Amino acid sequence: MEYYVIYDNNDNLIALCEDLDELSKFVNRRKRELKYRFKNKDIFYIQVPNLLKIYKFN
Numbered sequence: 744m745e746y747y748v749i750y751d752n753n754d755n756l757i758a759l760c761e762d763l764d765e766l767s768k769f770v771n772r773r774k775r776e777l778k779y780r781f782k783n784k785d786i787f788y789i790q791v792p793n794l795l796k797i798y799k800f801n
Contacts, residue, residue: 750796757795770795 747760749769760766767774770791780787785799 744801746800748798748800750798752794752796754796766797770797 745762747763747766749757749760749766751757758769760769763774763777767777770777770789772789781799787797789795789797
C-alpha cells in the first residue's frame with residue numbers, strides 16, 4: 744500500500760493522501776504525470792501556488 748505525504752517549504756505537514764487519485768485531486772495534476780514523477784524517486788517538488796514537497800511511502 745502506497746501513501747503520499749505533502750509538506751510545505753518549511754517542512755510543515757500539509758496533507759496525507761492515501762492513494763494516487765486523492766493526490767491527483769489535491770495537487771490538480773494528472774495521475775499519469777504523478778506516476779512518471781514517482782517512477783524512479785520517492786520525493787519530488789511541485790509548484791501549486793507555493794512550493795510543496797511530496798514524499799511517497801510504501
